[in-house]
Amino acid sequence: MQSGSYKAVVTDHRWTTAQSGNPGLAVTVDVIDGFGGVESMVGTIWFSPKSMGIARTQLRALGFDPDKQHVKDIGGSISLRDHECEVQIAEEDYKGRTSLRIRMFGGLPKPPTAAQLSALDAALAAAKKSGVWDGDDAAAFERANPMVPSDESLSGNLPPPPPTPAPTEDSLPF
Numbered sequence: 001m002q003s004g005s006y007k008a009v010v011t012d013h014r015w016t017t018a019q020s021g022n023p024g025l026a027v028t029v030d031v032i033d034g035f036g037g038v039e040s041m042v043g044t045i046w047f048s049p050k051s052m053g054i055a056r057t058q059l060r061a062l063g064f065d066p067d068k069q070h071v072k073d074i075g076g077s078i079s080l081r082d083h084e085c086e087v088q089i090a091e092e093d094y095k096g097r098t099s100l101r102i103r104m105f106g107g108l109p110k111p112p113t114a115a116q117l118s119a120l121d122a123a124l125a126a127a128k129k130s131g132v133w134d135g136d137d138a139a140a141f142e143r144a145n146p147m148v149p150s151d152e153s154l155s156g157n158l159p160p161p162p163p164t165p166a167p168t169e170d171s172l173p174f
Contacts, residue, residue, distance in 0.1 A: 003100070007032045008087045010062060010080045011040065022048040025074065027062065027105065031087060043087065043102025054104070061085045061106020
């Protein structure tokens with residue numbers, strides 16, 4: 001498994017407290033790696049004054065509605081077990097060791113709204129009318145993107161490279 005976004009299923013959760021005194025909800029999930037493998041991982045949602053917004057987002061990703069439910073009921077009358085969610089996995093360096101950890105439950109960007117997509121259509125139409133290059137002028141594209149090879153170079157119509165000289169005794173590395 002590597003850094004990225006994965007589907008997961010909650011298998012357990014328990015309350016914990018940080019050394020700072022802030023409460024946290026440790027959530028164990030089975031992460032599905034996309035190749036049929038499953039790895040059990042634990043991530044913690046911390047509840048500090050600065051992290052309440054992200055805690056709300058993560059709780060929602062786990063099927064908990066912080067506007068209608070009470071966190072004190074998690075583990076009692078509310079169970080998060082068997083809830084499917086997305087997890088963000090990231091590499092973490094700690095005391096000279098790199099390991100994978102759950103960076104966040106949920107948190108995937110929301111897709112654009114219908115209004116945003118309509119605005120994009122209008123912006124694309126305006127770009128065409130304003131004379132901004134729209135892909136029909138290959139010479140303009142090459143001027144704007146000098147590092148992109150032309151179609152000719154991609155077709156193999158370039159001259160062959162010069163021949164490599166035969167090695168001499170002085171040019172051998174050993």
